[in-house]
Amino acid sequence: MLAVVNCSQLVTLRGAARPRVGAEMRELSIIEDGAMLVGDDGRIAAAGARSEVEPLIAGDCEVLDAGRRVCLPGFVDAHAHPVFAGTRAGEFEQRAAGATYQEIAAAGGGIRASVRATRAATEDKLVSASKRYAGWLLRGGTTTVEAKSGYGLSVADELKMLRAVRRLNAETPLQYVPTFLGAHEVPDEYRARRADYVELVIEEMLPRVAEEGLAEFCDVFCEAYVFDVDDSRRILSAARTHNLGLRLHADQLSLSGGARLAAELGATTADHLEHTDAAGIAALKSAGVQPVLLPGSVYALGSSRYPAARAMIEAGLAVVIATDFNPGSSPTPSMPLVLSLASTHMRMTPAEAITAATVNAAYSLGRGRETGSLDAGKRADFCLHDCADYRELAYFFGVEHAHAVYVGGRLAFRRGN
Amino acid sequence: MLAVVNCSQLVTLRGAARPRVGAEMRELSIIEDGAMLVGDDGRIAAAGARSEVEPLIAGDCEVLDAGRRVCLPGFVDAHAHPVFAGTRAGEFEQRAAGATYQEIAAAGGGIRASVRATRAATEDKLVSASKRYAGWLLRGGTTTVEAKSGYGLSVADELKMLRAVRRLNAETPLQYVPTFLGAHEVPDEYRARRADYVELVIEEMLPRVAEEGLAEFCDVFCEAYVFDVDDSRRILSAARTHNLGLRLHADQLSLSGGARLAAELGATTADHLEHTDAAGIAALKSAGVQPVLLPGSVYALGSSRYPAARAMIEAGLAVVIATDFNPGSSPTPSMPLVLSLASTHMRMTPAEAITAATVNAAYSLGRGRETGSLDAGKRADFCLHDCADYRELAYFFGVEHAHAVYVGGRLAFRRGN
Numbered sequence: 001m002l003a004v005v006n007c008s009q010l011v012t013l014r015g016a017a018r019p020r021v022g023a024e025m026r027e028l029s030i031i032e033d034g035a036m037l038v039g040d041d042g043r044i045a046a047a048g049a050r051s052e053v054e055p056l057i058a059g060d061c062e063v064l065d066a067g068r069r070v071c072l073p074g075f076v077d078a079h080a081h082p083v084f085a086g087t088r089a090g091e092f093e094q095r096a097a098g099a100t101y102q103e104i105a106a107a108g109g110g111i112r113a114s115v116r117a118t119r120a121a122t123e124d125k126l127v128s129a130s131k132r133y134a135g136w137l138l139r140g141g142t143t144t145v146e147a148k149s150g151y152g153l154s155v156a157d158e159l160k161m162l163r164a165v166r167r168l169n170a171e172t173p174l175q176y177v178p179t180f181l182g183a184h185e186v187p188d189e190y191r192a193r194r195a196d197y198v199e200l201v202i203e204e205m206l207p208r209v210a211e212e213g214l215a216e217f218c219d220v221f222c223e224a225y226v227f228d229v230d231d232s233r234r235i236l237s238a239a240r241t242h243n244l245g246l247r248l249h250a251d252q253l254s255l256s257g258g259a260r261l262a263a264e265l266g267a268t269t270a271d272h273l274e275h276t277d278a279a280g281i282a283a284l285k286s287a288g289v290q291p292v293l294l295p296g297s298v299y300a301l302g303s304s305r306y307p308a309a310r311a312m313i314e315a316g317l318a319v320v321i322a323t324d325f326n327p328g329s330s331p332t333p334s335m336p337l338v339l340s341l342a343s344t345h346m347r348m349t350p351a352e353a354i355t356a357a358t359v360n361a362a363y364s365l366g367r368g369r370e371t372g373s374l375d376a377g378k379r380a381d382f383c384l385h386d387c388a389d390y391r392e393l394a395y396f397f398g399v400e401h402a403h404a405v406y407v408g409g410r411l412a413f414r415r416g417n
Numbered sequence: 418m419l420a421v422v423n424c425s426q427l428v429t430l431r432g433a434a435r436p437r438v439g440a441e442m443r444e445l446s447i448i449e450d451g452a453m454l455v456g457d458d459g460r461i462a463a464a465g466a467r468s469e470v471e472p473l474i475a476g477d478c479e480v481l482d483a484g485r486r487v488c489l490p491g492f493v494d495a496h497a498h499p500v501f502a503g504t505r506a507g508e509f510e511q512r513a514a515g516a517t518y519q520e521i522a523a524a525g526g527g528i529r530a531s532v533r534a535t536r537a538a539t540e541d542k543l544v545s546a547s548k549r550y551a552g553w554l555l556r557g558g559t560t561t562v563e564a565k566s567g568y569g570l571s572v573a574d575e576l577k578m579l580r581a582v583r584r585l586n587a588e589t590p591l592q593y594v595p596t597f598l599g600a601h602e603v604p605d606e607y608r609a610r611r612a613d614y615v616e617l618v619i620e621e622m623l624p625r626v627a628e629e630g631l632a633e634f635c636d637v638f639c640e641a642y643v644f645d646v647d648d649s650r651r652i653l654s655a656a657r658t659h660n661l662g663l664r665l666h667a668d669q670l671s672l673s674g675g676a677r678l679a680a681e682l683g684a685t686t687a688d689h690l691e692h693t694d695a696a697g698i699a700a701l702k703s704a705g706v707q708p709v710l711l712p713g714s715v716y717a718l719g720s721s722r723y724p725a726a727r728a729m730i731e732a733g734l735a736v737v738i739a740t741d742f743n744p745g746s747s748p749t750p751s752m753p754l755v756l757s758l759a760s761t762h763m764r765m766t767p768a769e770a771i772t773a774a775t776v777n778a779a780y781s782l783g784r785g786r787e788t789g790s791l792d793a794g795k796r797a798d799f800c801l802h803d804c805a806d807y808r809e810l811a812y813f814f815g816v817e818h819a820h821a822v823y824v825g826g827r828l829a830f831r832r833g834n
Contacts (some may be wrong), residue, residue: 048535087809087813089809096760097766196523332815333813334816336815396504397748398754399553400556400816415834416833
């Protein structure tokens with residue numbers, strides 16, 4: 001058994017039987033001078049005030065003194081591309097010098113550059129490159145991360161990516177939730193025959209992915225010049241027949257109808273939504289779709305068009321925020337930086353941002369009963385942050401606040417100094 | 418003696434006898450597979466290709482294997498307020514919920530809130546609170562930081578702040594350069610008689626600061642509703658008679674004439690410059706004033722009006738970038754995040770940003786012959802960053818890249834894991 005004592009704030013978010021909406025998003029159920037007990041099964045046995053929890057501590061229990069730090073559930077990063085080979089630092093330099101993301105993509109860069117590097121990498125190499133990022137994610141206090149494929153874009157390379165995710169799940173403390181994103185981009189060899197690539201995704205990739213049990217969700221990059229609404233509908237409808245949950249890159253670069261499609265299909269999430277209008281928000285609401293907002297990519301693309309988080313919260317949507325970690329449009333693995341962006345540029349309060357990054361994110365990945373809050377019975381995924389007030393996580397930005405990170409009650413990262 | 422070997426890139430910026438301008442800012446003088454020798458005096462004895470440096474390594478020399486990491490000069494953070502008591506996380510929350518910085522200031526918050534907390538703190542308490550931030554600065558790869566007073570605003574409290582800076586200089590590895598900023602804000606007790614406060618600054622504070630040798634520079638927050646151009650001119654002219662160098666918070670919130678005043682007075686730097694026009698840029702150029710750009714505060718205020726870095730570089734100004742680290746408008750100690758902001762939102766290339774954050778920044782603090790590049794004879798202030806390509810520092814954002822930081826050849830920080 002493990003007892004965590006002497007937390008300045010135990011931020012529990014306890015008791016959410018469903019994702020939180022509206023004013024509930026500001027309710028973190030903070031216990032001052034809190035303590036927590038973790039069983040040998042790696043699950044939370046009790047979380048509460050010191051006076052309630054201390055009598056339960058057995059003699060042979062390991063005691064972790066939090067040193068008046070904040071204890072938070074591990075962050076759940078519900079939209080990420082954390083498996084790739086190569087970086088795109090060269091393109092980053094070109095963009096700083098004035099090239100646009102679209103110009104770079106047209107010259108063969110962008111997602112296609114990562115596809116070339118990822119195809120060229122063996123599964124071993126992909127796993128080893130991605131472990132660097134697993135370390136960064138943990139250092140940021142993230143304990144569960146979605147991992148999309150989508151840099152393979154051939155049957156063999158998409159399967160290679162998803163097998164790499166399975167290995168990362170086994171070989172690192174981080175909990176990966178795999179998503180098949182074969183429809184991330186049209187690969188070079190299908191440039192002139194997009195319809196054939198859509199067929200390949202539906203007829204070959206999806207059945208193989210499902211057969212091997214390599215993914216829980218299917219996602220599509222829905223944008224007029226990539227996969228339009230009709231392509232996206234076909235792919236996601238097929239994915240549903242394989243019992244995959246549905247996610248959608250929607251309305252990122254234009255109002256292409258992605259949010260409405262997500263609502264029509266009853267997708268679990270609609271992601272990005274920078275251009276979604278009021279009708280799109282209403283459609284998401286009536287269909288119970290969770291919006292996943294990705295301010296890191298707005299920032300990294302040098303834009304200032306952030307999604308309308310305030311309108312979505314006020315409409316009663318169960319908002320999620322995530323990193324969109326990827327080597328092109330959002331090279332950040334840091335959930336604390338996403339909290340900063342949410343509070344600074346999307347007018348979410350620090351409490352709303354924390355809710356969006358933990359319990360709401362967990363539900364959006366089908367892990368709402370498992371993680372995302374400090375409730376008895378859940379897996380003991382938590383982080384001690386080196387501050388006494390949780391609001392400092394969003395306030396002091398560019399700093400790694402995590403002091404120690406636990407997944408399933410086991411130490412996954414500890415700051416050495 | 419210390420030998421640093423096996424650097425993937427030794428980013429030297431060598432040979433700058435003055436701050437770099439124009440196309441020079443893109444020239445980092447990178448040595449692939451570089452090595453460096455540090456003498457027992459803590460100064461760089463040699464920096465060059467492995468084949469040149471290895472023959473110089475004596476038998477009893479300590480060898481630091483950089484493990485194919487990038488070696489960079491320590492960052493020089495030339496505009497910062499890293500000494501304060503209390504945080505303003507509560508105000509941060511209010512701003513996220515919709516209050517403006519100006520509304521919070523009008524209600525007694527803002528700088529005045531930090532003044533109350535700093536006045537209430539003893540010198541010991543101030544030193545101990547600020548050591549937390551010294552640790553963060555070092556972790557970000559910063560080895561020299563400017564430290565402004567300006568949260569005291571009384572003779573005793575301004576002196577207390579500057580004495581705290583002196584102690585931090587002695588008690589931490591970080592190199593502080595002290596700046597007197599008595600004219601940061603008009604304190605509450607002088608609210609109705611600003612002219613009297615200006616007199617206090619000129620007649621009492623400046624002589625005391627100079628007499629005790631507590632500052633190298635004098636700075637003023639020049640803005641119509643705080644200290645206008647006439648006040649600023651009087652204060653800085655007086656500072657010059659005490660042999661202090663001149664800096665100026667100029668044109669941050671409006672085109673108030675700050676850049677022109679800095680040029681008129683031949684100040685060392687003009688800082689912020691979000692609203693400076695072409696005439697202001699030309700004035701800075703002809704007077705040889707260095708612009709210090711502070712994108713962290715633009716970001717943290719939720720604005721998208723970044724200063725015109727591109728125009729300034731093209732005009733031949735020796736641009737500097739800095740954190741503006743402070744508890745209100747820029748709560749980040751991270752120079753890597755400032756590199757990211759510079760490349761992402763000000764169209765500076767990663768190389769230009771590195772130059773602005775090292776050698777140019779060092780000159781702007783009167784330390785150009787001492788630090789800011791890896792030249793033989795300079796103090797061995799350097800950082801090994803955990804990447805093989807220096808561009809990753811600006812590209813992967815929200816991550817602490819520093820692996821080991823040395824000041825004067827002595828280990829100041831090392832990542833424990």
